[in-house]
Amino acid sequence: MRFFAIQFEEFMTLGTTRSTVAYFSMEICLEQAIPTYSGGLGVLAGDTLRSAADLGVPVVAVTLLHRKGYFVQHLDANGQQTESPVEWSPEQVLEAVEARSLVTIEGRPVHVAARKFVVKGVRGHEVPVFLLDTNLPENSEWDRALTDTLYGGDEHYRLCQEIVLGMGGAGLLQALGYDDGVIYHLNEGHSALLTLQLLERQLDGRQHFQLEDADLEAVRHRCVFTTHTPVPAGHDKFPLDTVRKVLGDERVALLEGSGGVYEGMLNMTHLALHLTRFVNGVAMRHRDVSRTMFPDYLINSITNGVHATTWTGPAFAELFDRRIPEWRRDNLYLRYAVSIPLQEIRDTHAVSKGILLDEVKRRTGVTLDPNVMTIGFARRATPYKRADLIFSDVVRLAEIARNVGKIQIVFGGKAHPHDGGGKELIRRIFAADERLQGLVEVVYLENYEMALAHLMVAGVDLWLNNPMKPLEASGTSGMKAALNGVPSFSVLDGWWVEGHVEGVTGWSIGTPEAEGDPSRDALDLYIKLERVILPLFYGLPFAYAEVMRWAIALNGSFFNTQRMVRQYVHNAYFPDSLPADVRVEDTALL
Numbered sequence: 001m002r003f004f005a006i007q008f009e010e011f012m013t014l015g016t017t018r019s020t021v022a023y024f025s026m027e028i029c030l031e032q033a034i035p036t037y038s039g040g041l042g043v044l045a046g047d048t049l050r051s052a053a054d055l056g057v058p059v060v061a062v063t064l065l066h067r068k069g070y071f072v073q074h075l076d077a078n079g080q081q082t083e084s085p086v087e088w089s090p091e092q093v094l095e096a097v098e099a100r101s102l103v104t105i106e107g108r109p110v111h112v113a114a115r116k117f118v119v120k121g122v123r124g125h126e127v128p129v130f131l132l133d134t135n136l137p138e139n140s141e142w143d144r145a146l147t148d149t150l151y152g153g154d155e156h157y158r159l160c161q162e163i164v165l166g167m168g169g170a171g172l173l174q175a176l177g178y179d180d181g182v183i184y185h186l187n188e189g190h191s192a193l194l195t196l197q198l199l200e201r202q203l204d205g206r207q208h209f210q211l212e213d214a215d216l217e218a219v220r221h222r223c224v225f226t227t228h229t230p231v232p233a234g235h236d237k238f239p240l241d242t243v244r245k246v247l248g249d250e251r252v253a254l255l256e257g258s259g260g261v262y263e264g265m266l267n268m269t270h271l272a273l274h275l276t277r278f279v280n281g282v283a284m285r286h287r288d289v290s291r292t293m294f295p296d297y298l299i300n301s302i303t304n305g306v307h308a309t310t311w312t313g314p315a316f317a318e319l320f321d322r323r324i325p326e327w328r329r330d331n332l333y334l335r336y337a338v339s340i341p342l343q344e345i346r347d348t349h350a351v352s353k354g355i356l357l358d359e360v361k362r363r364t365g366v367t368l369d370p371n372v373m374t375i376g377f378a379r380r381a382t383p384y385k386r387a388d389l390i391f392s393d394v395v396r397l398a399e400i401a402r403n404v405g406k407i408q409i410v411f412g413g414k415a416h417p418h419d420g421g422g423k424e425l426i427r428r429i430f431a432a433d434e435r436l437q438g439l440v441e442v443v444y445l446e447n448y449e450m451a452l453a454h455l456m457v458a459g460v461d462l463w464l465n466n467p468m469k470p471l472e473a474s475g476t477s478g479m480k481a482a483l484n485g486v487p488s489f490s491v492l493d494g495w496w497v498e499g500h501v502e503g504v505t506g507w508s509i510g511t512p513e514a515e516g517d518p519s520r521d522a523l524d525l526y527i528k529l530e531r532v533i534l535p536l537f538y539g540l541p542f543a544y545a546e547v548m549r550w551a552i553a554l555n556g557s558f559f560n561t562q563r564m565v566r567q568y569v570h571n572a573y574f575p576d577s578l579p580a581d582v583r584v585e586d587t588a589l590l
Contacts, residue, residue, distance in 0.1 A: 019058065019181040019182065019183055019573075019574065020058045020059070020060055020178055020181065020182050020183070021052075021057065021058060021059045021060070021182075021183045021184075021185055021573050022059075022060050022061075022062065022169075022170075022173055022178060022182050022183070022184045022185065023045070023048065023049065023052075023059055023060070023061040023062070023185045023187060024061075024062045024063075024165065024166065024169055024184065024185065024186055024187060024190075024191035024194060025041065025042070025045040025061070025062075025063050025187040025188065025190075025191070026041070026063065026064065026150070026151075026161075026162075026165060026187075026188065026190035026191070027041055027042035027045065027063060027064075027066070027150055028042055028045040028046050028049070028061060028063045028129060029042040029043045029045065029046035029047075029450060030046055030049075030117050030119070030129065031450070032449060032450045032451045033088070033093055034088070034093060034094075034117065035066065035069030035070060035086040035088055035449075036063060036064070036065065036066045036069065036131065036150070037070070037150070038070040038150055038151060038380070038414075039379075039380045039414075040380070040474075040475070040476055040477075041187070041188060041228060043306075043450070043453075043476065044187075044282075044304055044306075044476060044561075045061075045063070045187055046119075046307075047305070047306050047307035047310065047311075047476075047561045048187075048561050048564070048565060049061055049119045049127050049129065050119055050121075050307040050310060050561070051305075051307055051560075051561035051562045051564070051565045052119075052121075052127050052565050053119045053120060053121030053122075053125050053126065053127040054121040054122045054123070054125070054309075054562065055121070055125075055562065055565055055566070055569075056121065056123065056125040057127075057565060057569060057573075059127045060127065060128050060129075060130070060173065060178055061119075061127060061128070061129040061130070062129075062130050062132065062165070062169035062172070062173065062191075063129065063130075063131055063132070063165070064131065064132050064133075064147045064150070064161065064164065064165055065090055065094075065114075065115060065131040065132060065133040065135075065147045066131075066147065066148065066149065066150045067088075067090060067133070067135060067147065067148045068085045068086060068148045068149050068150075068152075069085065069086025069088060069150065070086065070150050070151075070414070071083040071084065071085065071086060071414070071417060072084045072085070072086055072447060073414045073446050073447045073448075074446065075426065075430075075444065075446050077430075078427060078430055078431075079426045079427040079428075079429060079430030079431070079444065080423075080427060081414075081415055081423050081426055083417050090115055090131070090133070091115075093117075094115035094116060094117055094131060095115060095116045095117075096113070096114075096115055096116075097113075097114050097115065097116050097130065097176070099114065099172055099175040099176045100112060100113055100114075100172070100175060101168050101169075101170075101171030101172040101174075101175055102168075102171065103163050103164060103167050103168045103171065104247075104248075105143065105160050105163060105246055105247075106245060106246055107248065108140070108143075110134060110139055110143045110146070110164070110168075111134070111136050111138050111139055112132050112133070112134055112164055112168035112171070112172060113132070113133045113134075113136055114130040114131060114132050114133060114172055115130070115131050115133060116128055116129065116130055116131070117129045117131065122309075122328065122329070130169070130172060130173075130176075132147055132164055132165065132168055132169060132172065133147050134146045134147045134164060135147065135148070143160075146160055146161055146164055147161070147164060151416070155238055155239075155242065156242055156246070158236065158238075159238045159242060159243065159246055159266075160246060161190075162190050162191065162192075162193055162236070162268065163193055163246070163247070165190060165191045165193075165194075166190075166191040166192060166193035166194035166195075166196070166197065167193050167194060167196065167197045169191065169194060170184070170194040170197040170198065171197065182222065183222055183223070183224065183573050183574075184198070184222055184223045184224070185223075185224050185225075185226070185568075185572070185573070186223065186224070186225045186226065186272050186276065187226050187228075188226065188227065188228050188229070189225075189227070189235060189236055189268035189269040189271070189272045190236060190268065192225075192260070192268040192269070192271040192272040192275075193268075193271070194223075195219055195223060195258070195271060195272070195275040195276075196251065196254065196255065196258070196260075196271075198219045198222065198223070198275075199211075199215065199216070199219050199254060199258060199275070200254070202215045202218050202219060203215060208250055208253045208254040208257060209253075209257075211254065211257045211258070216258060216259075216274075216275065219258075219275050220275055220276055220277045221277055223272075223275060223276040223277065224276055224277065224278040224279070224280075224568075224572045224573065225272040225273065225276040225278070225279045225280075226279075226280055226281075226282065226302075227269060227272075227273075227279065227280075227281060227282075227290055227299070228282055228286075228473050228474070229269075229473060230286055230289045230290070230293075230470055230471055230472070230473045231471060232293060235267065235268065235269040236267075236268040236269070237262075237265040237266060237267045237268065237269075238265060238266045238268075239264075239265060239266075240252060240261065240264060240265065240266065243255070243266045252266075255271065258271070258274060258275060259271065259273075259274030259275065260274065260275075269294075270294075273294060273297045278300065278571070278572040278575075279297060279298065279299045279300065280299065280300040280301055280302045280572065281299055281300070281301050281302075281473070282301075282302070282303065282304045282473050282474040283301065283303045283304065283473065283474040283494050283495050283497065283498065284301050284303065284497060284498055285470065285493060285494065285497045286301070286473045286474060286494065287299055287300065287301035289470050289473075300571070302564060302567045302568060302571065302572070303474065303495055303498060303559070303564065304474040304475075304476055304479070304495060304559070304561075304564060305476070305479060305558075305559050305560040305561040305562070305563055305564040306476050306479045306480050306483070306559065306560055306561060307560070307561050307562075308327070308328075308331045308334070308483055308556065308560045308561075308562065309328050311454070311457060311479075311480040311483050311484075312458075312483045312484060313352045313355075313454065313455075313457075313458030313459075313484050315348045315349075315351040315352045315355075315458070316348055316349075316352065316458065316483070316484050316485065316552075318348075319340065319344060319348045320334070320337075323336075323337075323339070323340050323344075324336050324337065324340075330562075331556070331557060331560045331562045331563065332557050332558075332563070333557070334483075334552055334553060334556045334557035335553050335554075335557040336553070337549055337552040337553040337556070337557075338549065338550075338553045340549060342542050342545040342546060342549065343542075343545075345485055345545045345548050345549050346541065346542075346545050348485070349461075349484070349485055349486075349545075349548065350370070352458040352459045352484060353370055353374065353459045353460070353461070354370060354459075355455060355458075355459060356374075356410070356455045356456060356458070356459025356460065357370055357374075357459070359452075359455050360410060360443055360445070363445055363446070364443050364445070366441070366443050368408050368410075368441060368443070369406070369408065372405075372406045372407065372408050372441075373405060373406065373407050373408065373461050373462065373533075373534060373537050373538070374408045374409075374410060374459070374460045374461045374462075375390075375407060375408070375409045375410070375460060375461070375462045375463075375464050375489075376409075376410050376456050376457070376459075376460030376462070376463050376464065376481070376486070377390075377409065377410075377411050377412075377413075377463075377464045377465070378410075378411065378412035378413050378445075378448050378452075378453065378456050378457075378477060379413050379465070379467075379477065380413055380414065380415075380416075380422070381413040381414060381415035381419070381422040381423070381425050381426050382415065382416070382419055382421065382422040382425070383421040383422065383425060384467055384468045384471045385413075385466075385467045385468075386466050386467060386468060386518065386521075387411065387413065387425055387426075387429060388425055388428045388429055388432065389466045389518065389521060389522055389525065390409065390464065390466075390522075390525060391428070391429070391432040391436075392518065392519070392522035393522065393526065394432055394435050394436055396526055397436065397440060397526070398436055398439045398440065400526065400529055400530045400534070401436075401439045401440050402439055404529075404530055404534045404535065404538075405534040405535075405537065405538040406439070406440075406441075407440045407441075407529075407534075408440070408441045408442075408443075409440065409441070409442045409443075409464075410443050410445065410456060410460060411429055411442070411443065411444040411445065412444070412445045412448030412452060412453075412456060413426075413448050414447070414448060426444065429442065429444055430444060453477070453480070457477060457480040457481040457483075457484055457486065458481075458484040458486070460481070460486055461486065461537065462486065462487060462488075462489050462533065462537075463477065463478050463481035463486050463487065463488045463489065463490075463506075464488075464489050464490070465477065465478055465488060465489070465490040465491070465496070466490065466491050466509055466521060466525065467491060467493060467494075468518075469491055469492070469493045469510070470493055471493070472491070472493040472494035472496075473494060474494045474495045475490075475493075475494040475495055475496070476495070476559075478490060478495070478496060478499070478506075478555075479495065479499075479555065479556075479559040479560070481551075482499070482505070482551040482552060482555035482556045482559065483552065483556040483560075484552075485548035485549065485551055485552050486548065486551065487505060487506035487507070487547045487548060487551045488500070488505070488506040488507075488551070488555075489506055489507045489508075489509065489525075489528070489533065490506065490507075490508065490509060491508070491509045491510050491521065492508050492509075492510060492511070492512045495559060496508070497512070498559075499554070499555045499558075499559055501550070501554065503532070503547070504547065504550045504554070505547070505550050505551050505554050505555050506547065506551060507528050507532065507533060509521050509524050509525050509528070510524050
């Protein structure tokens with residue numbers, strides 16, 4: 001078998017263009033002005049579509065309109081979070097489409113319309129995104145609100161939302177002419193009911209008791225599934241009484257026959273696992289965790305990435321354009337960052353840092369020192385992410401800052417409105433700031449969204465990430481930081497298991513084998529800050545710049561959605577379209 005190297009664009013002409021990939025996600029981050037996302041899942045979805053457009057992959061996407069968005073975060077002087085709805089007008093930024101679909105909820109018809117957003121690639125290829133909307137005069141007042149709120153309402157509301165996404169989305173694509181040969185990609189289990197829609201089409205009027213293995217296989221052949229959640233509690237499941245009330249007896253019987261009912265509940269992950277032909281976790285470690293959770297299924301791994309040209313800040317983008325002009329077309333060329341002079345890395349980062357500190361002052365009135373080690377932490381505020389781990393021993397942290405070097409920490413992240421633990425976490429960070437005043441400056445920025453994320457991942461000196469292991473499926477914020485020469489300081493979970501080279505691309509917290517232990521992790525965090533990271537930053541600035549450079553060359557060149565989408569194309573979407581003499585492992589060259 002010969003070692004085959006082929007341009008990706010040529011590969012896309014090898015019969016794959018006859019099929020379209022329909023990408024379904026409950027949330028998609030398209031741009032700041034369209035608040036249809038809450039965090040990592042939506043940002044990943046948006047980056048996936050941007051890279052699909054850049055690479056010319058035939059993709060169409062489906063999500064919900066979320067007229068009330070996620071929420072606007074308000075923090076008072078004590079860190080108490082309150083929320084208000086996001087005010088935006090879909091009619092002003094999205095194009096209406098004529099096609100409609102219809103779903104049945106509790107025996108009544110619910111009409112589903114859509115608006116379109118077009119993601120444009122660097123060569124002009126377009127990926128249409130259809131945002132489903134039930135706010136129509138022909139629907140009841142309750143049904144009109146089904147697509148209003150992202151992750152809102154009770155389990156009944158969520159089930160109805162997921163019917164609109166999965167079944168309504170599949171129906172809309174059929175109405176738009178996307179039918180023959182479509183490959184459906186379920187990004188998490190929220191859209192798993194689209195498999196029920198496909199199964200009903202496959203039965204073509206036959207009764208549920210006539211369901212055969214060949215019918216299930218026909219649906220599997222058209223579907224792939226990405227699971228993102230490493231804990232059982234995070235997977236959507238609904239009581240059968242609720243499902244029977246909403247979908248009816250016939251459909252419940254069909255779900256039972258197709259593997260969607262597990263332990264007496266409609267389990268969206270089990271439905272997706274049973275009716276898809278390719279399943280993947282979002283990092284190597286997450287694959288292993290998922291295999292433990294679902295031992296009856298073959299689960300692969302495609303590690304997440306980020307859209308390089310979106311998340312590289314202006315200063316580093318200009319540097320790459322000058323030093324590595326091929327990087328936009330092919331992110332692998334970021335490997336050649338090893339040749340960029342260290343002084344240029346330092347100078348470029350100083351520009352990005354200055355932009356962030358100006359924004360901090362504008363938002364908070366706090367003046368941060370550009371010469372002080374600035375640590376960034378910005379994630380969804382929820383207890384397992386342990387945003388306050390660095391404050392486990394404020395006396396020791398203060399001593400480190402006094403004896404080794406000053407520290408500034410910039411936080412960001414929203415707590416879900418119903419997550420009391422997440423809200424308490426934010427309050428504890430505000431309280432820690434008061435106890436450390438004068439030694440460690442702490443700021444918490446409201447409304448961590450796409451625009452603020454751009455500034456933070458580029459402007460801090462060190463990206464901190466310390467969730468409780470093994471609860472990090474992948475994580476992508478550290479990947480964005482790496483593109484901007486910002487090293488990670490993270491627990492060995494998610495993507496960092498693959499991206500971490502100690503002292504080269506960043507630093508680890510804890511050991512690979514041990515599960516998360518807050519006291520041991522905090523101790524390791526303090527030891528490395530005190531003895532390794534701060535002495536390097538203040539005492540050997542060019543050695544620190546070398547770590548920054550390796551973060552770009554090793555992590556930035558690999559952990560991007562350009563590489564990720566190519567892996568989906570070759571391994572999940574169109575595995576049979578590879579030339580006969582190409583091994584799967586050879587496609588790393590593409």
